[in-house]
Amino acid sequence: xxxxxxxxxxxxxxxxxxxxxxxxxxxxxxxxxxxxxxxxxxxxxxxxxxxxxxxxxxxxxxxxxxxxxxxxxxxxxxxxxxxxxx
Numbered sequence: 001x002x003x004x005x006x007x008x009x010x011x012x013x014x015x016x017x018x019x020x021x022x023x024x025x026x027x028x029x030x031x032x033x034x035x036x037x038x039x040x041x042x043x044x045x046x047x048x049x050x051x052x053x054x055x056x057x058x059x060x061x062x063x064x065x066x067x068x069x070x071x072x073x074x075x076x077x078x079x080x081x082x083x084x085x086x
Contacts, residue, residue, distance in 0.1 A: 003049060003077070010081055012039065014047065022047040027062065030069075034062040039080065042073065051078040 004014065012024040015038075024039040024047055041047060042054040057080055058071040074080045 003051060006051065006081070007039075010084060012037075021045055024048075028059070030059050033068065035059050035068055036062055039077070044071070048077045051081075052076050055080055 001009075007014070007024045010026070012026045014022065015025040016022045021040070021044075026037045028035050028037055036059070038058050038060055039048065040056045040058075041049070042056060044056045048055050053076060055074050055077045056071050057074055058067055059069045060066065061068055074083075
């Protein structure tokens, strides 16, 4: 399975900003607000291309795009996805 297929299986879609940054995103409710989770590669400028690479995960307000929680660095994309299943 490709990373894209795995991410879709967890409800994430690929998203690109007008600045050219790519990420996987998923809409959620966070403390009563509409929000989304953004998963980037470790640099924060692109999207992960393997399940083994480190990722940066942030939760943003859906309307403003402001971070609702500080970004977290996670050791691998697979570790982040496993944490969602817990």
